[in-house]
Amino acid sequence: MKEYQKLTLIVAIFLAAYFIPFESPLVGGAIIEAFHLLQEYAREHVLFCLVPAFFIAGAIANFISQGAVIKYFGSGASRIVAYSVASVSGVILAVCSCTVLPLFSGIYRRGAGLGPACAFLYSGPAINVLAIVLTARVLGWELGLARAVGAVIFAVVIGLLMAFFYRKDDQNRLASQMAGIDEDQTETRSPGQNFLFFLTLVLILIFATWSQPAEPAGFYNALYTVKWPVVFALLNFLAFILVKWFKQEERKDWVNTTWDFAKQILPLLFAGVLVAGFLMGRPGTDAGLIPVRYIEALVGGNSLRANLVASVVGAFMYFATLTEIPILQGLLGAGMGRGPALALLLAGPALSLPNMLVIRSVLGTQKTAIFVLLVVVMATASGMIFGNIVL
Numbered sequence: 001m002k003e004y005q006k007l008t009l010i011v012a013i014f015l016a017a018y019f020i021p022f023e024s025p026l027v028g029g030a031i032i033e034a035f036h037l038l039q040e041y042a043r044e045h046v047l048f049c050l051v052p053a054f055f056i057a058g059a060i061a062n063f064i065s066q067g068a069v070i071k072y073f074g075s076g077a078s079r080i081v082a083y084s085v086a087s088v089s090g091v092i093l094a095v096c097s098c099t100v101l102p103l104f105s106g107i108y109r110r111g112a113g114l115g116p117a118c119a120f121l122y123s124g125p126a127i128n129v130l131a132i133v134l135t136a137r138v139l140g141w142e143l144g145l146a147r148a149v150g151a152v153i154f155a156v157v158i159g160l161l162m163a164f165f166y167r168k169d170d171q172n173r174l175a176s177q178m179a180g181i182d183e184d185q186t187e188t189r190s191p192g193q194n195f196l197f198f199l200t201l202v203l204i205l206i207f208a209t210w211s212q213p214a215e216p217a218g219f220y221n222a223l224y225t226v227k228w229p230v231v232f233a234l235l236n237f238l239a240f241i242l243v244k245w246f247k248q249e250e251r252k253d254w255v256n257t258t259w260d261f262a263k264q265i266l267p268l269l270f271a272g273v274l275v276a277g278f279l280m281g282r283p284g285t286d287a288g289l290i291p292v293r294y295i296e297a298l299v300g301g302n303s304l305r306a307n308l309v310a311s312v313v314g315a316f317m318y319f320a321t322l323t324e325i326p327i328l329q330g331l332l333g334a335g336m337g338r339g340p341a342l343a344l345l346l347a348g349p350a351l352s353l354p355n356m357l358v359i360r361s362v363l364g365t366q367k368t369a370i371f372v373l374l375v376v377v378m379a380t381a382s383g384m385i386f387g388n389i390v391l
Contacts, residue, residue, distance in 0.1 A: 026289065030278045033287040037277030037318070038270060041098075049099040050266070052205040057106030058258030059201060062250065063194065066111050066177065073112035074174050079160075086119035087155035088127060096319065097355040098269055099209070100124035102261050105362050111177045114170045114363075115163025118371055121359070123155035126350040131325070134213075135345065138325050142390045143338065147345045150382050154346060158374045165370060193245050200241065204234045265358050272354025276318045283323045284330070296331060302339040302387030304380070310340035311379040314348030315372060316356075324348050339387020347379035 021027050060069075073082050100121060108117040127148070136144025163170065189197075210227045213220040242251055281288030298309040319327075328341050351372060360368040 029287050030281070030289040033281045033285065034274045034277035036287075037282045038273050040282060041270075041273045041318075045096065045099065048208040049096065049205070050102070050262075050269075052201065052208055053099050053102040054258045054261050054265075055254075056198075056201045056205065057102035057261045058254050059198065060103070060106035060110055061257045061261075062254050063197070064110060069107060070111035070174060070177060073107065073116045076174065077113065077116070079115075082113065082116040083119055083156050083159055086116040086159065087123050087152050089120050089123050097125045097350055097352045098318075098358075101265055101269075101355065101358045105261060105265070105358075108362060111174065113163060113174070114166050114367070115159040117159075118162045119155040119159030121371075122158055122350045122375065123151065124350075126151040126154065126346070128349070131349070134325050138329055139332070139341070142386075143342060143345065146342050146382075146386050146390075150342065150346050151350075154350075154375070154378055154382075157378065158371065161374060162367070162371060166367060188247065188250075189245050193241075197238075197241050197245070200234055200238050204231060204238065207231050207234070264361060268357040268361060269354045272352070272357045273318060276316065276353045280313070280317050283317070283319060283327050296334045296336065299331065299340040299344075300335045300337055302337045302384060304384065306337055306340045307343045307380045307383035307387070308376075310336075310343040310383060311347040311376045314344035314346075314379070315351040315376050316353045317348060318352040318354060319348050337387055338390055339383040339385075341383075342386045343379040343383030346382055347375050351375055 022031070071077060073086070103124065104117060104121040107120065108114075112120075132144055132148045132151075135147050207223075207227045207230045210224055212224050246254075277288065279289050281292075286292040295309070295313055299306045299313075314324075324345060328336070328344060331344075332338070332341055356368060356372060359371065363371070
């Protein structure tokens with residue numbers, strides 16, 4: 001951090017301490033709500049979502065050939081292959097907008113092009129098959145279908161536009177990464193062993209984050225009942241793999257890289273969660289600085305304003321996986337239009353204020369602003385079109 005940034009931070013903290021009316025019930029309640037949201041985030045997402053994601057990101061950075069990442073996901077790779085894989089990744093990874101960040105950071109730094117990396121960044125939390133099925137069952141098949149189709153289209157279009165806007169930057173980045181690749185690097189494991197290693201890590205993430213379905217019976221509930229025995233078995237298999245197939249120095253490098261990702265991402269996430277909780281409170285509560293009734297009053301009907309408000313609120317508010325559905329159910333009951341509901345579904349799960357802070361640390365301010373703007377504009381337009389088709 002530069003000296004002027006330190007000074008700005010000190011001045012900002014001083015001004016906040018001096019002028020914030022802590023005696024106000026609204027402000028005091030919003031501060032408590034911010035810490036409630038942080039506690040909820042820590043309990044539900046750090047151990048079983050973020051920690052596995054950090055280790056996967058560290059494994060990508062250490063054990064996946066940079067040449068292979070550039071070949072299949074770099075700016076010069078086949079668009080059909082790169083965007084097809086990136087845009088449907090969320091079908092496998094049932095993660096929220098924050099858990100996807102270490103994975104995005106890992107593949108981007110390893111040489112993935114900006115377009116495929118952004119497609120993955122959007123699709124990871126947006127194309128969650130369980131969330132789409134639950135959306136269709138609770139909110140209606142029209143919203144479920146529109147969410148599924150819209151999320152895939154969004155991932156591809158946003159990725160292609162980001163790649164087009166910053167094609168020169170991406171080409172220069174690729175050239176510098178290609179120049180730094182060590183051609184003499186030897187692989188100590190077979191492709192099958194590497195595949196099993198990464199498959200085990202991904203399965204640990206999937207099962208550890210598996211949520212209990214609303215219905216007590218069915219396939220998803222059956223998987224939920226065995227999630228911890230499966231995770232335990234996978235962890236034992238992972239330990240076997242690490243002992244048998246990896247050198248001690250490789251294991252140390254993996255842990256160090258994982259820690260580097262955690263140091264960069266966690267402070268920004270925690271700060272973002274606090275701010276999001278202070279402004280809008282936890283999902284389903286009305287204890288934030290901005291009362292929910294104001295939002296409800298702005299998202300009725302299918303006007304441009306209603307869809308834009310739904311997109312912006314969705315983009316900045318933090319949604320844990322699947323929590324957006326009961327929230328929308330309540331908002332629809334309070335008079336929210338179906339167009340704005342789709343706009344929130346397409347912008348909310350893929351973005352959040354904590355998510356934006358971390359993306360900025362990876363891509364920079366300008367690219368992050370364009371990415372967020374594309375999501376908001378496309379969500380707003382999609383909501384208006386959907387609202388006019390399905391009344």
